[in-house]
Amino acid sequence: xxxxxxxxxxxxxxxxxxxxxxxxxxxxxxxxxxxxxxxxxxxxxxxxxxxxxxxxxxxxxxxxxxxxxxxxxxxxxxxxxxxxxxxxxxxxxxxxxxxxxxxxxxxxxxxxxxxxxxxxxxxxxxxxxxxxxxxxxxxxxxxxxxxxxxxxxxxx
Amino acid sequence: xxxxxxxxxxxxxxxxxxxxxxxxxxxxxxxxxxxxxxxxxxxxxxxxxxxxxxxxxxxxxxxxxxxxxxxxxxxxxxxxxxxxxxxxxxxxxxxxxxxxxxxxxxxxxxxxxxxxxxxxxxxxxxxxxxxxxxxxxxxxxxxxxxxxxxxxxxxxxxxxxxxxxxxxxxxxxxxxxxxxxxxxxxxxxxxxxxxxxxxxxxxxxxxxxxxxxxxxxxxxxxxxxxxxxxxxxxxxxxxxxxxxxxxxxxxxxxxxxxxxxxxxxxxxxxxxxxxxxxxxxxxxxxx
Numbered sequence: 001x002x003x004x005x006x007x008x009x010x011x012x013x014x015x016x017x018x019x020x021x022x023x024x025x026x027x028x029x030x031x032x033x034x035x036x037x038x039x040x041x042x043x044x045x046x047x048x049x050x051x052x053x054x055x056x057x058x059x060x061x062x063x064x065x066x067x068x069x070x071x072x073x074x075x076x077x078x079x080x081x082x083x084x085x086x087x088x089x090x091x092x093x094x095x096x097x098x099x100x101x102x103x104x105x106x107x108x109x110x111x112x113x114x115x116x117x118x119x120x121x122x123x124x125x126x127x128x129x130x131x132x133x134x135x136x137x138x139x140x141x142x143x144x145x146x147x148x149x150x151x152x153x154x155x156x
Numbered sequence: 157x158x159x160x161x162x163x164x165x166x167x168x169x170x171x172x173x174x175x176x177x178x179x180x181x182x183x184x185x186x187x188x189x190x191x192x193x194x195x196x197x198x199x200x201x202x203x204x205x206x207x208x209x210x211x212x213x214x215x216x217x218x219x220x221x222x223x224x225x226x227x228x229x230x231x232x233x234x235x236x237x238x239x240x241x242x243x244x245x246x247x248x249x250x251x252x253x254x255x256x257x258x259x260x261x262x263x264x265x266x267x268x269x270x271x272x273x274x275x276x277x278x279x280x281x282x283x284x285x286x287x288x289x290x291x292x293x294x295x296x297x298x299x300x301x302x303x304x305x306x307x308x309x310x311x312x313x314x315x316x317x318x319x320x321x322x323x324x325x326x327x328x329x330x331x332x333x334x335x336x337x338x339x340x341x342x343x344x345x346x347x348x349x350x351x352x353x354x355x356x357x358x359x360x361x362x363x364x365x366x367x368x369x370x371x372x373x374x375x376x377x378x379x380x381x382x383x384x385x386x387x388x389x390x391x392x393x394x395x396x397x398x399x400x401x402x403x404x405x406x407x408x409x410x411x412x413x414x415x416x417x418x419x420x421x422x423x424x425x426x427x428x429x430x431x432x433x434x435x436x437x438x439x440x441x442x443x
Binding site for chain 2 (some may be wrong): 002003004005006008010012013014017020021022025026027028029030031033035036038039096119123
């Protein structure tokens with residue numbers, strides 16, 4: 001175990017190895033490690049952000065659902081109101097129509113009654129004239145006695 | 157358990173001798189075939205086993221880590237990338253814990269030290285005779301498997317760390333600041349000689365303790381593996397004593413290996429942590 005030139009060889013070798021390690025081994029590995037650290041940190045941050053966004057979204061969803069419910073309720077109320085309005089209108093219209101019909105019918109009935117009365121009066125007058133003729137045994141000259149007949153008709 | 161003709165002392169020496177390449181006494185260059193030959197080569201010789209095994213282990217580390225680094229992405233990691241990221245994250249946490257200044261070099265430095273030292277230490281867990289026997293078959297006289305049991309390897313690293321510490325001390329505090337740190341404290345300018353002595357020891361102790369701690373631990377661990385291996389080496393037929401020794405070797409090897417996993421990891425971690433701390437001190441202003 002004597003000291004000889006191996007000492008120098010070992011020193012040179014050592015320096016070479018350190019240089020190689022410093023140049024080609026350490027930096028890429030360290031870079032990969034740093035990158036991965038950043039990647040993981042980013043991932044965690046993104047996860048956190050996602051969670052936050054999810055929370056916001058669910059809150060928004062609840063809000064919009066609430067809104068929708070309110071709107072639906074409003075629409076239903078309006079529709080109900082409108083429906084009852086329509087029903088009222090229809091009722092009124094139907095009543096008016098009915099009244100009108102009733103009035104028309106009444107007028108017709110009056111007319112019919114008048115006509116019937118007229119006809120009846122005519123027939124009674126005719127009958128009276130025929131009766132009178134029979135009584136007088138002669139024909140009554142309708143023309144000659146028109147005034148008389150008309151007066152009679154009006155009396156009946 | 158190796159060679160019948162070896163004595164215990166020879167066996168131990170054989171295991172503690174590096175495969176050294178240098179100038180032989182006759183003037184030609186070659187591999188030393190004995191400890192004495194290796195010693196005579198002086199400074200300009202090189203331990204082939206330490207260098208090559210250390211280089212292969214460092215390359216394995218960088219190969220796998222660079223492959224993972226190439227494919228590294230921010231997606232879900234799998235297999236190799238997962239493991240590499242785990243190690244890198246562990247080192248990064250350690251560095252952030254004790255290094256407060258800003259320097260992009262410290263973390264890769266720490267990673268390299270930890271992984272490389274750990275791999276070199278782990279060679280201790282390869283059964284002690286396997287690789288030397290293979291080397292012997294290949295015609296190599298010696299093979300010391302664990303690079304960190306060679307002080308050249310540990311001092312080589314601590315020397316580089318020391319140079320870095322001095323470099324960054326001067327860079328951060330200026331030459332005046334660095335010299336001032338060495339000379340003007342803790343006793344003020346009138347206690348200058350004492351200051352230089354204390355701070356000088358303090359400075360020099362860093363690389364020496366760094367290297368010797370790792371070397372000492374691994375050397376001692378290796379030594380115990382060798383001693384345990386000697387128990388079975390005294391095999392002399394199926395006698396009661398031999399069987400008992402052989403059984404003890406199996407049990408003790410296993411026990412020591414399991415305990416050694418702790419030491420191996422701990423020493424790699426200590427070397428790394430102290431390097432980080434020394435680098436941090438180099439970046440800090442003293443008060």
